[in-house]
Amino acid sequence: MLRLIPTGEAARPVAFAEVPQPVPEPGEALIKVEAFAPNRGETFLLEEPAPGLLPGKDVAGLVVQAAADGSGPGIGTRVVGHPAQGGWAEYAAVPTHSLAVLPDSIDSARAAALPLAGITALRLLRRAGSLVGRRVLLTGASGGVGHYVTELAARAGAELTAVTATPVRGERLAELGAQVVHEVAAAEGPFDVVLESTGGPDLPVALSKVRPGGTLVWFGQASRTPVTLDFFQLLGGPERVVIQHFHYAGAPYGSDLAALVRLVERGQLHPEIGRISDWAETAGRLVDLRERRIRGKAVLLTLEGR
The missing domain is CATH 3.40.50.720 (NAD(P)-binding Rossmann-like Domain)
Incomplete structure (x- = not known):
């Protein structure tokens, strides 16, 4: 599968690499990623990337392999998730306690804009x-x-x-x-x-x-x-x-993600997306985020999300 990995270059912070598909832990579901949303803080980590860094915390997509321990949504369920890392890829393994089910009324681009920023706000x-x-x-x-x-x-x-x-x-x-x-x-x-x-x-x-x-x-x-x-x-x-x-971190995230999804579904919360692009343009969007040229969120669509 394709994954975006750090390059250490300021002008092109990430590049595509062909890597094995992730193998989920028993409490993780395998998600086919349709959209992901980078955060400005992640652009700072890419300036001097730590060994093994796999960026990507905000994803939306489709469950293609349910968790082996029986937790979480089943195969074919549309979800939004907040993995610890690894979301800028065709597939991501996400803990089921950090997933929320998406209704048909919320597309993957809006959903991907929710996790880190929305959980932080809540x-x-x-x-x-x-x-x-x-x-x-x-x-x-x-x-x-x-x-x-x-x-x-x-x-x-x-x-x-x-x-x-x-x-x-x-x-x-x-x-x-x-x-x-x-x-x-x-x-x-x-x-x-x-x-x-x-x-x-x-x-x-x-x-x-x-x-x-x-x-x-x-x-x-x-x-x-x-x-x-x-x-x-x-x-x-x-x-x-x-x-x-204050720091937002502290799993589980699923209940907060579900609350955000309900607010969006009821028209009480509106993700502010400044740019939607094909994930082939991720490197440029990361530079735009770092330099504060995007208002609100940037969202990248994979082949499945277009």
Whole structure:
């Protein structure tokens, strides 16, 4: 079968290779991949790929071999999945606890855009707690996570301010219910909750906008610049501010994937896909993601997904 493997080259991060079809573990189903969606964080791993790296965490396709232990969906079932790796291939072995069944109304491209970004958004908002009537600031809002957070938070009753680099990147977020600004300093605080994903100089500015007793949840460093905090300035700012670190990971993912699928099916969540391409163009789309030239998600279709 064909698999995309790392090259270590900045201009062409992956290339096709002919490899054996994966052999599933007893608790894994074999999926014929129809669509997959790379994440910007994966592009960073490809800059200096670790030995044996098999990228690919977000897939949608068809079960062609059910799990040997009897768990999960049967052969012929359409699914969305979140494997630990190996999804950029014709076939992927996915733990059944990280699969959800797809209804006919959701195509593989939209489904593939759900896993990492959607699970992150769900779990991040659970960490934030009840949002009804609360003022929320979201930085780095124009990526896949940001769109899901915006739609879910607005639907939950939050008064959301989203930070994006440009007006074009903010258009869809405004439609989803956010007030959009283009730098953290322009956000009018104070905020009950700050969801911070850019790091660098933005985090201290965002922290200064938290109300006394409020919370900042740090969940990313998209700027790729480490954060420096002046604790003398911090202690002179909001009283009793809470800083929490958040990372989405922690299987099983199946129940969260099923929740995301239900939301999409009911028209309550809309995957924001900035680019759909044939998987022969994966290398170029990875560069576009790395350089932030795609708003929302990029989705690649295999031969079966076209």
